[in-house]
Amino acid sequence: xxxxxxxxxxxxxxxxxxxxxxxxxxxxxxxxxxxxxxxxxxxxxxxxxxxxxxxxxxxxxxxxxxxxxxxxxxxxxxxxxxxxxxxxxxxxxxxxxxxxxxxxxxxxxxxxxxxxxxxxxxxxxxxxxxxxxxxxxxxxxxxxxxxxxxxxxxxxxxxxxxxxxxxxxxxxxxxxxxxxxxxxxxxxxxxxxxxxxxxxxxxxxxxxxxxxxxxxxxxxxxxxxxxxxxxxxxxxxxxxxxxxxxxxxxxxxxxxxxxxxxxxxxxxxxxxxxxxxxxxxxxxxxxxxx
Numbered sequence: 001x002x003x004x005x006x007x008x009x010x011x012x013x014x015x016x017x018x019x020x021x022x023x024x025x026x027x028x029x030x031x032x033x034x035x036x037x038x039x040x041x042x043x044x045x046x047x048x049x050x051x052x053x054x055x056x057x058x059x060x061x062x063x064x065x066x067x068x069x070x071x072x073x074x075x076x077x078x079x080x081x082x083x084x085x086x087x088x089x090x091x092x093x094x095x096x097x098x099x100x101x102x103x104x105x106x107x108x109x110x111x112x113x114x115x116x117x118x119x120x121x122x123x124x125x126x127x128x129x130x131x132x133x134x135x136x137x138x139x140x141x142x143x144x145x146x147x148x149x150x151x152x153x154x155x156x157x158x159x160x161x162x163x164x165x166x167x168x169x170x171x172x173x174x175x176x177x178x179x180x181x182x183x184x185x186x187x188x189x190x191x192x193x194x195x196x197x198x199x200x201x202x203x204x205x206x207x208x209x210x211x212x213x214x215x216x217x218x219x220x221x222x223x224x225x226x227x228x229x230x231x232x233x234x235x236x237x238x239x240x241x242x243x244x245x246x247x248x249x250x251x252x253x254x255x256x257x258x259x260x261x262x263x264x265x266x267x268x269x270x271x272x273x274x275x276x277x278x279x280x281x282x283x284x285x286x287x288x289x290x
Contacts, residue, residue: 013040059201066200071162073107077202080104080248081211096229098139099288103234103250106220108160109152116174119185119272124171125155127189129278130259131269132235135182136223136285143182144287147225150175151186153218158194185268190259190279191217193242206247213247216240221285228287235283257281 016036023029042048048056066074079085085104093102116122119131136147152173154160161167178184195213197203206213218234236243238256259279262269269278 009044013037016040059205062201071108071110071160072197074200074202076105076107077196077200078205080107080250081196081202081206083249086249096288098286099229100231100233100286101252101254102232103252103255104248105222105232106248108163109220109222110162110169110173113150113152113173113175114170116176116186118176118179119187119268120174120176121187122151122170122172122174123187123189124168125189127156127192129274130188130190131262131272131274131278131280132186132188132219132283133268133280134184134283134285136178136184136225136287137182138228139286139288143178143180144225144228145178145180145182147178147182147184147223147228147285147287148175149178149184149186149285150222150224151188152220153188153191154194156189156192158192163197185272187272187274188219191219191237193217193237193240196247211247212245214242214245215248216242216246216251218250223285223287225287227289229290231285231287233285235281257283 013036017033020029020032020036023032043053046052063074063078066072076085079088089102089104093099096102123129136144136149138144152160155164155167155172157164159167161169161171161173172188174186176184176186193214193216196215198206198213203213217237217240221231221233221235223231223233234250234255236251236256238258243251243256259281261277262280263277265274265276269280
């Protein structure tokens with residue numbers, strides 16, 4: 001490439017950067033300058049062809065069209081599968097060494113799910129009965145009462161309610177609260193591994209790059225309590241075959257639990273009237289003050 005062409009390319013980048021110099025918001029100015037530098041650097045690095053540029057525009061357009069505004073959020077899925085979601089998560093929780101580790105929010109959350117009583121069953125479709133119990137505490141081990149645990153997971157067919165029209169919208173979803181001693185109890189079914197949707201642009205990207213779409217079995221949590229940082233995380237089944245190759249890179253060792261076979265009752269399962277046998281998992285969530 002001639003020095004003349006190199007000069008023209010550099011001049012284009014300088015002109016675009018200078019166009020944002022008068023941005024009144026300092027943070028927005030910083031973001032736009034960095035975005036331009038990195039995008040232009042990427043284009044130069046791979047020497048993007050006009051056909052590839054147009055293919056990229058079409059890919060992003062189709063990604064937007066695949067979002068339905070309710071449950072399906074293809075842009076979050078794209079962010080997840082490129083590892084951007086986990087990188088943003090890591091950057092925003094650098095200081096949280098004493099709290100439960102966080103992970104991706106995911107594209108299938110639904111607001112306004114039913115308030116559920118302590119130990120209420122949120123499963124309205126078949127599956128292996130499970131009891132997930134534990135406590136919510138602060139970083140000093142003190143119990144946190146009345147923390148809201150917003151919980152969601154897939155059914156045995158690997159689909160979430162809202163995504164699957166055959167399921168009631170509130171199936172395998174609900175908002176639980178910790179009791180006065182910080183304890184919580186959730187009746188559900190054992191989570192299963194499942195493929196993320198592959199019928200859109202993200203699925204085509206995975207296929208073209210020879211990547212599988214599978215996520216290890218997990219239960220989603222968003223835990224909130226006034227005065228504490230919201231905690232968005234998963235509990236993963238420790239024996240899942242996809243722990244080492246999660247399609248969205250969300251697995252952390254500290255978030256893995258064992259679902260133990262129970263053939264006899266303890267006081268809690270007896271009081272909840274759970275039929276035998278069932279599986280039981282336990283976990284202690286640690287929240288940090290804001």
